[in-house]
Amino acid sequence: MRWAQAGPTYGAEIMTTLAPLREAPLSTELDWPDRMTPFTPFDRDIQADPIEHYRWLRANAPIVRAGDPAAPLYIVSRFADVTEGLRDATQFHSQLPGTTTPPGFLLNLDPPDHTRLRKAASSAFSPRAVAALEPRIIELVRARWMYFLDAGRGDAMAEFASPLTIAVISSVLGVPVEHSEQMRDWTTQMIDYLGVLLRGVPDDGSADAGPYRALTGYMNNVLDAAMQSPQDDVVGNIARLRLDGVLTAEETTGFVTILFSAGHETTTLLTGNCIDFLCDHPEWLEFLRQPDGPGQFLNEMLRYRPPVHRLTRFTHEDASLAGYRIPAGSSVRFLIGSANRDEAAFADPDVFDPLRSNSAHAGFGYGMHMCMGNWLARLEVRTILETIGQTVRRIERDTTIPRVPLTGGAFATVGLAALGVRVERL
Template structure:
């Protein structure tokens, strides 16, 4: 690693040559994380030991690491065998990157697609198609076109019309838990709730929910960057199964259209070829995955935070009208999505750090949401926090399309939990976290009533 050169505002950048290599070729999947974050010699870079996102202590609590990065090296350069990238951790810098068209959302996944296509199993092509057709990883004008087709289903007004149905689903899930005197708040509540909601929006039959949830879960590690070579075939076959399912389902809906979202997308496809068949299938897969994974993490992380801050739990119980503000604070405090990636189209400079075109830039949403320059007393959970302009849903053109739905589901979930189970408590002080580079969530959260 090159020696460091002091820069303004605490930016410890590598000297120019270290920032100007050709874009690195990502290594094909191997027996290790796809993004192999390996510790470097601290004598060469004192900050190197900080960023180890798959280490157990980081998985438990990344926020101490984020605080040091924000303070000491807010545009942090990481170089490991086969990989090099930047980490951007300050709130104002995260906003700057996400709204600047100089940074592409599309170039990063092109390498994911290349990795998938290089795989030995025929199902890898399905994985590549699923990734490449998603609006999440497209730039304008394709992103604008695809987003416009789906956005009408997720406006606040349309989503508010789902409230009664979401309340009924929540009550049904909690009725079963009440009889048992407790539940795994993830497996029996936070996970099934958004799956049921998005399945009904898409028009997917109830009998098929369990299997497409399983297929979607198999793909998550590939997107999240934690996949090991031994699981890549499983992820690809999950994508292949989802692709086959939605191709068949599209044919069913084409012959028998309903009022669901999938029928609307099919109509757009046939009316003016507004999206290709590959994009149609990829959009369905994205809505399924994004429609449940992040909301599950929001509810799970939020409930754990409330249980660890009993005064705030009691506050919400006494003041149920706080629930909207509470959900925003829970999103900020322990964000379900921790980072997102961009690639500079040209050489750019941020806080005196020169970032070469083509080198990955990871903006750390979880770090930005704890930035004390934007959020006073940022490490304190305050359900009534004012001016809470968090970036848990991202920022700019790729701001989360499903944010209104995720907010409503979480609001109903927490309202019902404090109302029905005011004495709810965790069954254990131990935390069951799932390791992840992008997503932050719990594997399980046993609770008693």
Template sequence: MVVSPSNLLDQVLDYANRANPYPIYAKMRKHPVQVQTDGRYIVSSYELVDAILHDPQMSVDMRKSNEPGVRIEQEEPGFVFQDPPKHDWLRHQVMSKFTPELISGLQPRLEEIVKELLDAQRPNQRMDIVDDLAYPLPVTAICELLGVPRADEPKFHIWSSMIIKGTNLGKDPVAVQEAMQGRDHLNHYMGELIDKLQRQPAPGLLSALIHDTTYEKRMNKAELVTTAVLLLIAGHETTVNLITNSMLTLLRNLASFELLRHKPEILSNLIEEVLRYEPPVQFTIRTPLTDVTLGKVKIPKGAIVMVMNAAANRDSARFQDPDRFDPLRPNIAHFGFGGGIHYCVGAPLARLEAYIALSALARRMQNPRLLQDPPPYRESPALRGPRHLLVSYDHIA
């Protein structure tokens, strides 16, 4: 068994390395399964990450682990943090409403939002990609989709930020406590909104779930609350990172930006390459339901296993020249949205929002330049992306 030199996971969690964790991931891949001195395991190769994401014996439910410190909540978590059969049933309830037809039907509205946001920047010659576009687009979209009042965004933005800050794997007890408080606030808010929608149905996915009579068994209030909180947070936080990471990568690779301007048909593939090269979710957590062996290393039941998606995405055993951004790269089978039965529910919406935002930026923003590189990053090591991305430009068409 290899003990992680200098606790490589702690180095990833250290904010000092947030701007560029990839050299640390490269060190991890030299020994694809390592154990830290605190007993947590790191898995970083493409082959083994893929195996874990498809292994039913690797649980996403941290209530089944031996380490209470990673438990942000003791009550029932959202369905993406549950195992079958509960995960499958709740996911089916959501997906029966969150259909491809619904998502494709959002395109005109998403294009309208992006146009309004960029039009507002026309008098200026600089903007913050995060505050002026990458955040307001998905948060407006998810509010309208769920039926959550957009005017309440300042409140739930604070609570969401508190929750995400607490994803530092229990290493910061203050952040964990704040995360629990943020979840309590957001659960209470969603509970009140659900009560209101129960009395008075309204447009939106949340009301549709509340009043669904398709199935004999219906979601109870606790399940509705955790699902609503999950969809609200996941529906905008990761997309902010995807859009911002994409623009940062393009401005660091101006030849790719120019290629996109002249060949917009490459955009779909380009987004997949960003999801590989700079994924918005860097790692996830699993715990074995029984003793398992990975790469000849025995991992005991209940241990914490860090599944390093971003490290696997740059594994040279799977990708040629993996540290090079290539918008024309073929066969990009990445872990940017996870894998297996817990593959990201909102992936189609995130792709569509990124496509519309990046298409408009490439078409309308003339001669963009980064004003700060590296930019300041958000605190979360798992949901990694710039907190701000300041860009100057000649004009917006």
């Protein structure tokens, strides 16, 4: 059996008292155009450039089953459905049934534990602590960019974005920068391990708990040192929560570990997406020289090419969304990368327009799990864009260095693993 059209007219509400809930079709049963393969989040070609698949899903199958037919993922692609699902913590849970979330890992917690921990942890980000970060971030950005600019060319990911974001989050958390490469490797391996442990990602045999234990152990030592004389900074404030008994030692360690890993991975990809776009559209350099240009450019890039493309939730009981039944025990992927390109939510969604009237995108997530560290990412990448605008006359691809899309894994993030760039000083 093949499906031609699935899903209600966008925006129409189907009352379950008037019509039975429908079963979402399998991706492989849909009548895909000849040029397109059925959507699966594990296809590396789709991971490299998923936008056309997103567009087709929104128009034809807003909720679809993909992946392993025996245990399919429910894929949600429209803005209204994605944001509704992410707001609904009653039907769509962050914790995989039958698992125990490591203490402090906010993204994988449900209320009431999530509510308690987020409220306590958010108090660590005082206005004074946040404001104190800006001079150091400006210093780090300018030093790393001028090094890249002086060279005139290079891999913008390996030689600029990655070492910079590691240096920034290390500075924020009081982590010695000389250990940053080791910690970056631990982070990558830890994410793979937690994907299997907490997200239901298929285990290919490479998942290893060792890097997770190494990184959390390192962060526990950072907090132990901070507790001796807590400063009015992010780590100092989190150390006080441990000293005051507001959070346990395990919770503060887990929270700082998540801050470190999320604080450089997604920001690295976002930085690369911005630079990649400027290589294709150098005319936007002039826009970055305007007072509000970098902030407006960044906000639109978060809609247009966000680094995070999907958020995962789980159903503990039978659920419904947009007229479809989602059985208990299902894994649901909310495609924020697709939601941000929804024609029903954004005029001309495939056009990059920093001055658009509707900028209420889901680039930093939605609902109670909206990214707590978005303030740091915005400050860091806005500073990068300001610095590029102030110093660059010309930017273009360096074709001697391959442009390599990030692929593999659970299809949580979209960006570049390598990006050759040539720059000329203003």
